[in-house]
Amino acid sequence: MKKKRWIHCLAILGLLVNLCVIVSFFFAFSQTAAISQNRPQPQRYVLDNGMTVILEEIHTAPVVALQVWVRAGSITEGEYSGSGISHYIEHMLFKGTEKRGVGEINREIRGLGGQINAYASFDRTVYHLIVPSEHFVSALDVLSDAVMNSAFDPEELKKEREVILREIDMGEDDPDRFLGHLFWPTVYREHPYRYPVIGYRTLFEQLTREDLLDYYSKMYCPNNVILVGVGDFDSEIVLSHIKKTFANFKRGSLPPVYIPSEPDQLGLRRVEKEFEVKQIYLLMGFRTVSIESKDMYPLDVLAIILGQGRSSRLFRKIREEKGLVNAISSWSYTPRYTGIFGIRATLDEVNKDRAIEEILKELDQFKGELVIEEELEKAKRKVVSEHIFSRETMKNRATDLASNELVVGDVNFSQTYIRQIQKVDREDIKRVANKYFYRDNLTITLLKPAIEKVAARPKISLKKPPLINKYELSNGMTLLVRENHTLPTVFMQAVFKGGLRFENEENNGIGEFTRRMLLKGTRNRTAQKIADGIESLGGAINTYGGNNSFGCSVSLLREDFDTGLEILTDVIMNPIFPSEEIERERRIILAQIKAQEDDIFDATFKLFKQTLFVRHPFKFQRIGLPQSIARITRADLIKHYNEFFTPNNMVLAIYGDVKASEVVGKVEKAFSNFESRPLPLIKIPQELKPTRIRVARKYMERKQAIIMLGFQGIDVKSEDRYTFEVMTSILSGGGSRLYQNIRGQLGLAYSVGSFSFIGLDDPGAYIFYIATAPEKVEIAKDALLEEIKKLTIRQVSNEELNRAKKNLIGTEMIHLETNQALAFQCVLDELYGLGYQNFEGYASGINKVTKEDIRKVATKYFELGSYTMVIVGPNM
CATH class of the missing domain: 3.30.830.10 (Metalloenzyme, LuxS/M16 peptidase-like)
Known part of the structure; x- marks a missing residue:
């Protein structure tokens, strides 16, 4: 759950996770050509019963990820299409077997120190677990028992039916899910992608135990299953256990699955619906290609350039410069069949028509002009980095291998994907934009605020949340x-x-x-x-x-x-x-x-x-x-x-x-029996302010070095907290001062930024960080100190100040839209003595910050004669 920036514990965790993602790529991208040579190679086997087995030995941690992928999803349901029967079975497979009672499957895996879960999608149902490697054999026994011997207990079926009905209700109440259920059948008129994976309520309610057993017996057979294992094991030993465990899993006769082809779209499709929302929810897209088309690669890169990240065109121009949307992003979805290039946004109703018009203008620019080389390379790096990083864990590696096998029949397809992405040039971007971004190929769906009825309850101001x-x-x-x-x-x-x-x-x-x-x-x-x-x-x-x-x-x-x-x-x-x-x-x-x-x-x-x-x-x-x-x-x-x-x-x-x-x-x-007690009297040692520079180094055999340089900071009640927030927004993120100067102009880092670590009644810290090559540590440190010095002697620009304020206030408004976010904000503010209504003064506090405030705060806290710096990395 999210929390305002001065509730530092959660914010720091998020920043470090993002830092991890970014810096991992710093060295990974530069060695992309060596990835396929250096990493362990997965092994693919087909057992006598037709089951595909993929194993990859990774000995970096004593864990094993096991996954069973069944080629059964909402597009393969045949006579049960639209009922969500694949999803229903996924819910039931952990509800017991002849050998294990209700709840025992989860308990047994947890007892091994592991985790187990499942999900269903368009073309797959996946059962996945991760356990310490010493418990591999036990985990394999549990997973195989669930997949092969599910009991489908009648009483448990009834209970799970109610759970899924509640899930359907929640989906119909959630604007994002509802918009998706509106969008897909508008794009796909014939193809089963139009059906929600969870199913339609009326069709789901008609499913019987006999229906589930029938579908289960047809689809859950070894020649329709992929088993993937990734982790700390010996492949020969593991394969032997797998063969023995699945020896009684008999090959089946798979029913033919008819997937109707989607006819060409002949004109613009637009659907608007009223919904209980306070803003417009927009989802628009163009039909494109399947994963088999080479156009997939430039479309993926184009999606990054257009609408992923703070430096993307839609974010900068539509959200920041023109202020037409509250949030916006783009994506390219290329499954086994015809895919979609989509754009999602939320915006005020008054901006609806102009926002759509400006989005389309941005798309048209790709058709007439070549993207700049820097923009292209940045997007390609982002695509590759996300793809590489997604495979860092055993679980994600297993998912990648299984998905490759299921969709394209090649466990090493990821290597092909990375190579093809790097071949994309500016002409490719222009070509696919002209090929797919035309009005007759466009679908627009949106949810808009419901019109108040005359007899409706009194209006609640959209500017002020409920009391x-x-x-x-x-x-x-x-x-x-x-x-x-x-x-x-x-x-x-x-x-x-x-x-x-x-x-x-x-x-x-x-x-x-x-x-x-x-x-x-x-x-x-x-x-x-x-x-x-x-x-x-x-x-x-x-x-x-x-x-x-x-x-x-x-x-x-x-x-x-x-x-x-x-x-x-x-x-x-x-x-x-x-x-x-x-x-x-x-x-x-x-x-x-x-x-x-x-x-x-x-x-x-x-x-x-x-x-x-x-x-x-x-x-x-x-x-x-x-x-x-x-x-x-x-x-x-x-x-x-x-x-x-x-x-x-x-x-x-x-x-x-x-x-x-x-x-x-x-x-x-x-809580009538919850009695008050005196709180413990704990004397918390007070930290003295540093009076000299402190430096510490730690050796780690890595391909990059991390520098953190900081100063004693503020507590949660400090009058300077809003100034720190504005300053952080100016310094950090895509297009920020540190990003442009240290990464962009000097090329010293892939990741650079700052964040505030705030105490309750005690001063915290303000920290600058940079991830750089080991040989550039001293230069990077000097560049960081120079940027800090600038803050103390020169005011930030009007553009920087206004952009930061707008970003902070808009982000806060969107963040506090949910009950969960606002509740967490209010309880902590009340607990910490700020008052539960503190959030109401956030925009005012941010807007009062001046350029001189930022300079004064930097001068007050950033004493260059008493900073603390740590450097972690290889020998430098």
Whole structure:
């Protein structure tokens, strides 16, 4: 879930993840030609029963990803077309076999320290898991049993039918999903791509157990299945186990699947529908090609140039310069059959016609003019980088291999894709634009705000969100309630002060450990019952932990509010910290700590915090130290829980389709036995401001180096926080000052930027980062210091200032549109003493920032005689 920038714990995580993606490509792209030579080669086998097996040995981590791909999806359903029968079966395959009862499949994999899941799509149903490599044989037994021997228990069928019906309802209430269900059948009049994967309600409701068994027996046979294994194993040994495990999986006679061809589109198609939205949702597209066409490659590159990233044409011109849309992006979808080049946007209704007109003008420019070489190369790098990075994990590698096999019959197709992308030239872009971007080939669908009826309830201003009510309950708990009747959904978020800032070297990680245990069992429910109790309703329950707080959330449909509140209350008030679950979670945490040590980005940030923060707990990692996690006992966890989980340390938000008057009474009753307790008196060491330059280096055998350079920063209540936000927007992101000067002009980095790490009652840090080649570290460091110096002596430009403000305010408005985002924002602001209405002053605070404010803040905080810098990488 997202949070405002000064709630730093989550923001930093996102920044580092993005940094990881970007920098991984820095060296990967320059060595694309060597990828196919250096990486382990996958092996493809066809068993005697016709099942395709693909194995790839990767020994970088002791894990294995196993996936079973069945060539069955919404386009292969034949007489059941439009019913969602493939999706229904996907739901049922983990519901038990003759050997394993209901819930045992998930429990067994979790017990192995693994994860298991499934999904259905147009042309596939996929069952995937990942486990420690030592448990490969057990995991294979579980997965094969589920695929070959599903019981389709009648009672479980009824339960799952209700779950899917709720899922259909939620899709019909969600504007993005609804728009997709409008768009696809408008583009495809004959091809089964027009059917929703989940099915139409009327056809789904007609499905019987006999229908499922019939479809299952026809489609789930080995000659229609691909099994993929990627990870830390010996292929010969694994293949032997696979042959033995699937020995009784008998070849079947596959039914012929008729896929009607889509007739040519002869004219513009446009469909508009009213929906309960406050802005226009636009989805438009042109029919293009299948994956077999060589036009796919320039279309993929064109999609990047047009509408992916802050430097794309649509973002810069339609969103930023002309202000016609709130969000916009483009994409190219090239499946086995005719694909689509699409554009998605959200915008104010008043801009509808002009926005579409300007989008089409941008498309027409590709038809008349060649793209500039820099633009082309940047897009090609982005395509290749995303493709490479998507295969970094065992799971993603397995997915890539299976998809290649299923769609084109070549497990190494990704190598072909990368080579072909790099061959795309400017003439190719112009050619495909002229070939496909004409009006008779265009489909436009959009959702628009519903017109108020005369007898409708009183209008709610679109400029101001529904009222938020604050209540102080008798036990000291603060309750925030927001009535929002747009959709029949409810989101509940409970937060408590706590987290990293209350820890020390002896118990570091106890906050993270404690919050993870909340869902591991209560006096009334096992961990499985907690999960099933929410997920059977189509809802979700999660916990989170941060530097200054932690908490638990539940999201579900309105009609299930009472059940959701009961489970949330049980989780918060009655955790029992089962010993076996503690040990299982301890193993997972220790493994995750170990994994962090191997990641250059985690290592750099960890070293930076240790170097800047000498006394304050911010020098630690939220996940803990190996030695502290190893010695935390059940008694320690219970003590920590009792100290921080009290109603007088808690804010609860309930936002959605509820009545405030009813919610207050229900919450008061639910938490009536939750008694206040004095909060622990913990003296947090105060960090002194650095008085000299601090430098630390760490050796890691990598092909790039990471520099983080920063200064002591601000706390959440600082009057300078809005100035920091505007400054960060100016400095970071595509087209930003650092991006243009250090990456664009000097060519010193693929990734460069800055972010603010903000404390609660303690100063945090402001950090600049750059990923560069090892031989350019000193030059890159000097360039970074020069950019910092400029901030202190010269004002930013009017253009930079205005663009940053517009971006921040627009992004915030879009971000807070959902109950979940706004609830999380309000509870943390209330918990941290800013007040739950703090978000209402965000735009005003941003707009008050001046150019001189930015210069003064830079001068105040960025003292070049006392910065902290860390460098992590190979010998330099």
